[in-house]
Amino acid sequence: MTLTELKYIVAVARQKHFGHAAEACFVAQPTLSVAIKKLEDELGVTIFERGGTEVSTTPLGAQIVAQAERVLEQTAVIKEIAKQNKDPLSGPFRLGIIYTIGPYLLPTLVKTMIDKVPQMPLVLQENFTVKLMELLRQGELDAAIMALPLPDQGMMVQALYDEPFVVAMPKDHAWAERDSVSAAELKSETMLLLGNGHCFRDQVLEVCPEMARFSTASDGIARTFEGSSLETIRHMVASGIGITVLPRASITDMHAKDSMLRYVPFSDRAPDRRVVIAWRKSFTRQAAIEAIRQAVLACELPGVTMLDEAAIAQ
Numbered sequence: 001m002t003l004t005e006l007k008y009i010v011a012v013a014r015q016k017h018f019g020h021a022a023e024a025c026f027v028a029q030p031t032l033s034v035a036i037k038k039l040e041d042e043l044g045v046t047i048f049e050r051g052g053t054e055v056s057t058t059p060l061g062a063q064i065v066a067q068a069e070r071v072l073e074q075t076a077v078i079k080e081i082a083k084q085n086k087d088p089l090s091g092p093f094r095l096g097i098i099y100t101i102g103p104y105l106l107p108t109l110v111k112t113m114i115d116k117v118p119q120m121p122l123v124l125q126e127n128f129t130v131k132l133m134e135l136l137r138q139g140e141l142d143a144a145i146m147a148l149p150l151p152d153q154g155m156m157v158q159a160l161y162d163e164p165f166v167v168a169m170p171k172d173h174a175w176a177e178r179d180s181v182s183a184a185e186l187k188s189e190t191m192l193l194l195g196n197g198h199c200f201r202d203q204v205l206e207v208c209p210e211m212a213r214f215s216t217a218s219d220g221i222a223r224t225f226e227g228s229s230l231e232t233i234r235h236m237v238a239s240g241i242g243i244t245v246l247p248r249a250s251i252t253d254m255h256a257k258d259s260m261l262r263y264v265p266f267s268d269r270a271p272d273r274r275v276v277i278a279w280r281k282s283f284t285r286q287a288a289i290e291a292i293r294q295a296v297l298a299c300e301l302p303g304v305t306m307l308d309e310a311a312i313a314q
Helices: 003-015 018-025 029-043 059-083 102-116 129-137 183-188 199-207 230-238 286-298
Strands: 093-098 122-127 143-147 155-170 192-194 225-227 244-247 261-265 272-280
Touching (some): 003 018, 003 059, 018 029, 122 129, 155 286, 230 244, 230 261, 272 286
Antiparallel strands (some): 155 261
């Protein structure tokens, strides 16, 4: 039995698919499948039920997977203990960040970290929240910057900033010169949203739940289109296809008149998201977490409210 085999069975249990698990582990599917079969033969049990489009875990297999998760987490703890006698600010720090925050925070954050903590280079990975949480649990990441709510518990979390949302539209849109727009008005528009998997999509749908329905104009709700990134959607809006909702930090100048877009805030209390940094409870390089948090607080992100709150367990 090896740690690699334990990592493979945990990945399959989470992905419920051998191919997807292999991709998550950065190995070929035959390599993963052979290793899992070898482990099953060694233990004399069946961990997974094969067949159909989705792999399921046997009752006994579920117990084995749960124990494997604990073993992998404790293995990460051993590595961290070995680092305790070293400078916690020395050596690479593996930081994850979601797609809708990375392009707007990372340029300033990386520069600030180079200036303040040059001995701790950041190893960065952009991904979806669910994937970043998985990498955190497996010890593949040291921390991740994401938006609440997180999909599961078991992490330490510290708030970084609150970020309001704004409405983006073509410069010739009927609302372009307005001071504000209500969330209720959005349901009559053709909305451009991020695709499934992006937490920002879910947060926008909370603003206007009607967008979740792909309906017809006869219902009073225009069809909703999906894009792969905020920048793709921004260009689509500029071309006149529809309107969208963007996080405030993605907009350098709310009042720019020389672009193809206009940005209008929400009326009343603007919907927003809380951006946090999350890490394993067993992670020992607390000084490194604090260095990153302080670097984020030093970043000048347009329109956000920086926070200085204590860490909490999720």
